Amino acid sequence: MCSSSATSGAERHVFTLAQGLKKRGHHVQVLTPGPGWLLDILQAEKIPVHTSFMKGSGWWRTMGYLVREVRRNKIDVVHTHLTRSAYIGHALGLITNVPIVTSVHIANNDQIYRRLARKRNKLVAVSNFVRGMLHGKGIPERFIETVYNGTDFVDYELTHPEAVLDELGIPRQRRLVGLVGKVCRDKGQLELITAMRSIHTVHPEAHLVFVGKVEEEFRPEIEQAVIDAGLEDRVTMTGVRHDIHRMLDAFTLSTLPSHMETFGVAAIEAMARGKAVVATRVGALPEVVRHKQTGLLVDLRPAEIAEAVSYLLSNNDEREQMGRMGRHIVEQKFTLQEMSARFEGVYERAVRG
Numbered sequence: 001m002c003s004s005s006a007t008s009g010a011e012r013h014v015f016t017l018a019q020g021l022k023k024r025g026h027h028v029q030v031l032t033p034g035p036g037w038l039l040d041i042l043q044a045e046k047i048p049v050h051t052s053f054m055k056g057s058g059w060w061r062t063m064g065y066l067v068r069e070v071r072r073n074k075i076d077v078v079h080t081h082l083t084r085s086a087y088i089g090h091a092l093g094l095i096t097n098v099p100i101v102t103s104v105h106i107a108n109n110d111q112i113y114r115r116l117a118r119k120r121n122k123l124v125a126v127s128n129f130v131r132g133m134l135h136g137k138g139i140p141e142r143f144i145e146t147v148y149n150g151t152d153f154v155d156y157e158l159t160h161p162e163a164v165l166d167e168l169g170i171p172r173q174r175r176l177v178g179l180v181g182k183v184c185r186d187k188g189q190l191e192l193i194t195a196m197r198s199i200h201t202v203h204p205e206a207h208l209v210f211v212g213k214v215e216e217e218f219r220p221e222i223e224q225a226v227i228d229a230g231l232e233d234r235v236t237m238t239g240v241r242h243d244i245h246r247m248l249d250a251f252t253l254s255t256l257p258s259h260m261e262t263f264g265v266a267a268i269e270a271m272a273r274g275k276a277v278v279a280t281r282v283g284a285l286p287e288v289v290r291h292k293q294t295g296l297l298v299d300l301r302p303a304e305i306a307e308a309v310s311y312l313l314s315n316n317d318e319r320e321q322m323g324r325m326g327r328h329i330v331e332q333k334f335t336l337q338e339m340s341a342r343f344e345g346v347y348e349r350a351v352r353g
Contacts, residue, residue: 005036
């Protein structure tokens with residue numbers, strides 16, 4: 001159950017996990033508010049999905065549907081994602097006694113996570129950073145497990161960057177510095193635009209590409225920032241894409257200058273495509289990006305971001321070696337198969353109690 005159908009990290013995680021569990025022979029059903037990206041992609045992959053509005057009076061309809069499904073289909077475990085789903089899952093567990101597994105994707109102070117720490121339930125932290133946060137709220141260790149997100153981006157064939165450049169109307173001689181994620185204040189696009197002013201003086205061929213939905217209330221601010229920086233012909237915003245691996249293949253390097261990340265799916269996806277990553281030293285990003293091995297970790301300051309990006313653009317061999325190391329680490333630690341297998345273990349421990 002996921003209480004959002006958008007295109008952020010939690011929703012993408014739900015989709016990849018459903019895929020992985022289905023491939024391993026499990027019966028998987030997904031409940032989401034719909035409509036949206038998650039509903040569309042689950043239907044396209046023929047994964048059973050039901051929509052139910054989860055706010056207001058929709059809460060009761062959702063609960064009634066879940067109780068019937070758990071009892072009719074003898075569901076072994078219910079896995080919730082995001083806070084509203086956690087509340088519904090908590091109530092469902094009280095009514096049906098089915099164990100509730102709750103993934104904690106974000107850092108917040110909501111009391112529901114302490115309430116869920118009971119009986120056979122499990123809280124799954126997406127990183128050790130989040131695990132420490134939960135433990136710090138007084139949740140006993142026996143209820144907390146860490147399972148890193150996984151990606152299947154290592155499985156896709158390499159694509160031709162020129163085709164992406166042509167699609168986006170970017171001259172082929174440009175070198176793309178990319179950022180995959182929602183275009184909003186917290187993802188660091190403004191800081192990257194400021195950094196680009198310095199990068200461009202050293203690397204005039206550099207071109208920023210932002211892949212992700214633009215928050216409408218943020219659009220005027222970022223568009224003005226591009227104009228103020230004089231980068232109108234050096235910044236491309238693609239909007240939502242369903243071929244992120246192709247976008248990554250066209251990048252020279254990827255960036256994640258976030259204000260906070262409880263994991264960093266965009267980082268492992270870039271690493272899976274053999275791209276070095278410049279990321280901020282916040283939250284769980286140091287667990288994902290290894291400094292000077294798979295990329296560079298910096299403070300959230302435009303000057304540091306600019307220095308790191310310029311360094312990687314200037315040092316092709318080192319950048320490509322980081323990309324190869326990043327892909328190797330993803331193959332060892334962050335695959336969809338590894339994530340799915342670890343969740344199998346969590347489910348089994350929850351069911352057995």
